[in-house]
Amino acid sequence: MITVKDLHKYFGKNEVLKGINAHVNESEVVCVIGPSGSGKSTFLRCLNLLEEVTSGEIEIDGDVLTDPKVDINAVRSQVGMVFQHFNLFPHMSVLDNITLAPIKVKGLSKEEAEEAARPLLDKVGLSDKADAYPESLSGGQKQRVAIARSLAMDPKVMLFDEPTSALDPELVGDVLQVMKDLAKEGMTMVVVTHEMGFAKEVGDRVLFMDEGIIMEEGSPTQIFDMPQHERTQSFLSKIL
């Protein structure tokens, strides 16, 4: 589903990604862990071209994103992204947040888009919040709306960048539950997270990133219980 070959990313002279190679199969859930500043977000953002790639190749479901002729907006509309800080549109109701892209990008009518949005709100457990505005929601609710908003575009892949790290601990569970449900339905997911419980339970594979490369990868058990690399060990000992 996703193939990344020798991905490099510079910010000015600062090389942040130093040759990433990765592969994500259809319906696979890949968790990315690693210390702050190691390039996890940058890697994820390259996968929907929110960052301009310096060199290397990214292919998602047959589309070569790094081809200069690629229709960026078409690619992005098939790759959902959930951000750490939700990034809901504060001037729109929950329903409008969800229907904006289907209407403007996919060309659905308002009625069609709203009809499609209802089951998504159900799925994230917020059917009663359709007309609410983001400011009246808790962090966990906001993140679940953000997930529904991404799903409304019917993406082939969902990217999550630390989706629970801005949440109060008691709100994390609901968001993770929604993500688990998605994984069960067969969604292909790349998740930057430090929720080891989540990674162990639903992750098919874990990538450990450090200093712009993937230092180590393997099944959750391999990475969490028998990390090989010394950097992985010291990182895990700090966060566990």
Add this chain to the structure above:
Amino acid sequence: MIEAIQESHYYNSLPFLLKGLRWTAFITFAGLFIGFILGAIFGLGRLSKSKIISTLSTVYVEVVRGTPMLAQILFIYAGLTKGIIGFNIDAVTASITAIAINAGAYIAEIVRGAVYSIEKGQHEAGRAMGLTQRQTMRYIIWPQAFKRMIPPLGNQFVISLKDTSLLSVIAIPEIVYQGKQYYNITYSPFQTLVMVCLLYLVITIPTSLYLRRLERKLDV
């Protein structure tokens, strides 16, 4: 008592000043309308990734902000038209142009600041969903930014309104010009100028009070 008032210059200057008010209002509104369009273009221009566009926009803003309004008015009325183009545009057109160009530069800063103040994540969320740059601007950034622009735009309205008084130098019969004409004939500068100031205050004070309330309500 009433007769005394009716015979005073306070009372008698009023019809002249009110005639001036019509010009003041007309030029302020026409100038600000065009100024807002200029401000939106150059404000967004300053944020443009294109080096040429952002530099041009910055030059415009800095030139206008760094020169006196009076010089700008004379430049547009006399310097440009008589000096360069060779013919005379009428004083009203020159006035509206001067207010528009002047306010446009300040509004450009307002627009730039408001758009810049919208969190980067808003833009990213829009682009990540597949919206184009233009759609993201139109449906996500601009509505939020516009709300933040309202109080400073109101403030600019007050400033431009007062700036129109400078147009008296090119004989636009706005409030100050009318007042001057009146007191030159009647030798009543004190009474007339009290009325001139009151006339401005009747507009500016309620506007400011309303803006302050609006600012609280919008919470910006």
